[in-house]
Amino acid sequence: MVEPLVSVRNIKKYFDVGEGELKAVDDVSFDIYPKETFGLVGESGCGKSTAARTIIRLYEPTGGQMFFEGVNIYELSRHEMQDMRRNFQMIFQDPYASLNPRMTVEEIVSEPLRVHHIYDNSKERRDRVIQLLELVGLNEEHSLRFPHEFSGGQRQRIGIARALALNPKFIVCDEPISALDVSIQAQVVNLLKRLQDELGLTYLFIAHDLSMVRYISDRVGVMYLGHLAEVASSEELYDNPIHPYTKALLSAIPIPDPEIQRSRRRIILEGDVPSPINPEDNCRFADRCPYAIKICKEIAPELEEIEKDHFVACHRANDM
Amino acid sequence: MEKLLEVKDLAVSFQTFFGEVEAVRGVSFHVNKKETVALVGESGCGKSVTASSIMQLLPMPPAFYKSGQILFEGEDIIKKSEKEMQQIRGSQISMIFQDPMTSLNPTMKIGKQIVEGLVKNKKLSPSEAEKKAIDMLNLVSVPQPEKRIKQYPHEFSGGMRQRVMIAIAMVSNPKLLIADEPTTALDVTVQAQILDLMKEIQNQFDTSIILITHDLGVVADMSDRVIVMYAGQLMEEGTVYEIFKNPKHPYTRKLLGSVPRLDMDRSESLHSIEGTPPDLYAPPKGCPFFDRCDEAMVICKEYMPEREYHTDTHYSCCWLNHPMAKSVAEGSVV
Numbered sequence: 152m153v154e155p156l157v158s159v160r161n162i163k164k165y166f167d168v169g170e171g172e173l174k175a176v177d178d179v180s181f182d183i184y185p186k187e188t189f190g191l192v193g194e195s196g197c198g199k200s201t202a203a204r205t206i207i208r209l210y211e212p213t214g215g216q217m218f219f220e221g222v223n224i225y226e227l228s229r230h231e232m233q234d235m236r237r238n239f240q241m242i243f244q245d246p247y248a249s250l251n252p253r254m255t256v257e258e259i260v261s262e263p264l265r266v267h268h269i270y271d272n273s274k275e276r277r278d279r280v281i282q283l284l285e286l287v288g289l290n291e292e293h294s295l296r297f298p299h300e301f302s303g304g305q306r307q308r309i310g311i312a313r314a315l316a317l318n319p320k321f322i323v324c325d326e327p328i329s330a331l332d333v334s335i336q337a338q339v340v341n342l343l344k345r346l347q348d349e350l351g352l353t354y355l356f357i358a359h360d361l362s363m364v365r366y367i368s369d370r371v372g373v374m375y376l377g378h379l380a381e382v383a384s385s386e387e388l389y390d391n392p393i394h395p396y397t398k399a400l401l402s403a404i405p406i407p408d409p410e411i412q413r414s415r416r417r418i419i420l421e422g423d424v425p426s427p428i429n430p431e432d433n434c435r436f437a438d439r440c441p442y443a444i445k446i447c448k449e450i451a452p453e454l455e456e457i458e459k460d461h462f463v464a465c466h467r468a469n470d471m
Numbered sequence: 472m473e474k475l476l477e478v479k480d481l482a483v484s485f486q487t488f489f490g491e492v493e494a495v496r497g498v499s500f501h502v503n504k505k506e507t508v509a510l511v512g513e514s515g516c517g518k519s520v521t522a523s524s525i526m527q528l529l530p531m532p533p534a535f536y537k538s539g540q541i542l543f544e545g546e547d548i549i550k551k552s553e554k555e556m557q558q559i560r561g562s563q564i565s566m567i568f569q570d571p572m573t574s575l576n577p578t579m580k581i582g583k584q585i586v587e588g589l590v591k592n593k594k595l596s597p598s599e600a601e602k603k604a605i606d607m608l609n610l611v612s613v614p615q616p617e618k619r620i621k622q623y624p625h626e627f628s629g630g631m632r633q634r635v636m637i638a639i640a641m642v643s644n645p646k647l648l649i650a651d652e653p654t655t656a657l658d659v660t661v662q663a664q665i666l667d668l669m670k671e672i673q674n675q676f677d678t679s680i681i682l683i684t685h686d687l688g689v690v691a692d693m694s695d696r697v698i699v700m701y702a703g704q705l706m707e708e709g710t711v712y713e714i715f716k717n718p719k720h721p722y723t724r725k726l727l728g729s730v731p732r733l734d735m736d737r738s739e740s741l742h743s744i745e746g747t748p749p750d751l752y753a754p755p756k757g758c759p760f761f762d763r764c765d766e767a768m769v770i771c772k773e774y775m776p777e778r779e780y781h782t783d784t785h786y787s788c789c790w791l792n793h794p795m796a797k798s799v800a801e802g803s804v805v
Contacts, residue, residue, distance in 0.1 A: 194659070334725065337730075362730065
């Protein structure tokens, strides 16, 4: 039995917003195993980015536990946390906003090395930076340039080089490709896959592009309004979705093939995602769900294992 | 089929501090009545500039027309004065934009924004205008329209705002609707709602649609014909089935190969297109896709290929499809 690298247990992140409590992430639990990619999907505002940031403690959690190699990182002191942070890094969505425009590429990529005092002399540090740039498909010549001299795809490569600087085990990729053009997206995804093989990385991959998530992830979790609706291996989830929300979400992705796209039956959901401020303690999807019954509007369903390694939070999961 | 819009050899440039950017370089296509034409390409390929020049929405200067005609029902709209354009915009040709938040006026009530154009052109009375605004919100399925017309854009969700944008665009029943990335800012479930709404409205009013998008799934869903654009030029055009089933241009093939499909094996790698599009300050004289193309030949660098027709509706601009390509290819592949 392989031990999970990351175990998320009942994490909660609430924000005070004046009108009440915004429950961005509410009781989410899952495991991520070494060298796998766990995809987290959902629509905007469902809490997937907040969940990711809470997991690596960029946000202080409201509740829950997060075990990294068996250590609950939420109990670590500030100082211990700083050491722990070497193990996990993040790649951000917007390659334009996540690089300091006044720093050269070398300064950007070497910053984590300087913060953690990895090398004593600048020669070694520079060698490491060049090694990292080459790893992501850039070269030495790029190291003295500034971010504005690069295209979106190249900037994302710089962000990836920075994330790899400390040899982390776990990388949170928060929509790393959604700001890029399709042809460049494929470049970055292929790079992420290659790095995973070469360096044995574990990814938490967040995206709203479901076909890309299916392609890159081993297992996928579907979030809706702060709750986890369904978790399964990516083939299983896409071939045999059980939660009504997952079904609707999958059927809404337009398939780039006119014959298939025009002949399939689509589930069009009514309305919009409700507000996460002071939500009722029922199934969050109940108001939009075509299968909702009385109990759905009263009690929030627990995430249960319906089939082997296939978890669903739905009162009617067995009827689906 | 009757042509509603015909764009002939359109070239649009921008004069900037660093020189001239040739954003659109000799583009010709047409749109028939009641059909949806998708304009596909990556950012910076000139698809939005093409659309904005049909509406004459480009700021001039810095933009200027280098050549071409835009014939709308046979009349060249490039030659129209600003006053004449104001009569055409909104009533004959309408446009919806990508970001429904920034394209609505945050300080004006929704009802007033919907009928603003009509009130100006047709001198509606306040009560007629209100009735029209309510009708339009009903048309785009916004619930409680009587209450909604008195609200401001910030009280609407993203999907609802895009419905309002469509209501504004359709208020005087235009013949041509230009939709510039209408669902890019929306979530997939909301996107599905909006695409359905656009189809319904098209059926009801026989509107022609120019759909600008980079999402090939949306193209497959919505369009009758597809035009593939790259670096300011048209690379390939055909019916949606011809483009998806039998793409002839290497760029189209690569574009289709770079998106993961739901039925794809995860161990397959995606066909990324290495490199980046050319710089339009100094566009290449040959095929602009030359340096990213695996099948490029010597001639590709020197001369831009002409249109090669595969069927009446399907052409591509690629030397590989030239009748003499085989003999050229031998021994001269770069």
